[in-house]
Amino acid sequence: MFGSTDMAAQGMKLMQSLGVAVRAVHDLDSLTPYLRDLGQRHIGYGVAQEQYPLVGTALLWSIERCLGDDYTPELHDAWSATYALIISIALSAYE
Numbered sequence: 001m002f003g004s005t006d007m008a009a010q011g012m013k014l015m016q017s018l019g020v021a022v023r024a025v026h027d028l029d030s031l032t033p034y035l036r037d038l039g040q041r042h043i044g045y046g047v048a049q050e051q052y053p054l055v056g057t058a059l060l061w062s063i064e065r066c067l068g069d070d071y072t073p074e075l076h077d078a079w080s081a082t083y084a085l086i087i088s089i090a091l092s093a094y095e
Helices: 007-024 028-045 051-070 073-094
Strands: none
Touching: 007 028, 007 073, 028 073, 051 073
């Protein structure tokens, strides 16, 4: 879908994009154009809007597995809210 079968490279791109979003989550003026561009690129890759929540579920599951007992309900809520914000902006490119 993304033009590469190198899953390690795709994982790195995901982590880089998440890093950008998390660092800028309190500066939506600078984050919004980046996320809209990301959404535009995903349209070009053939990503359907319905796939974003699936990625969010997988992301939260992965974070929980990595953090183990350190994964608190508050951390879950913070990541859920952050991912919801990220996808709401990225999905605006589909309009």
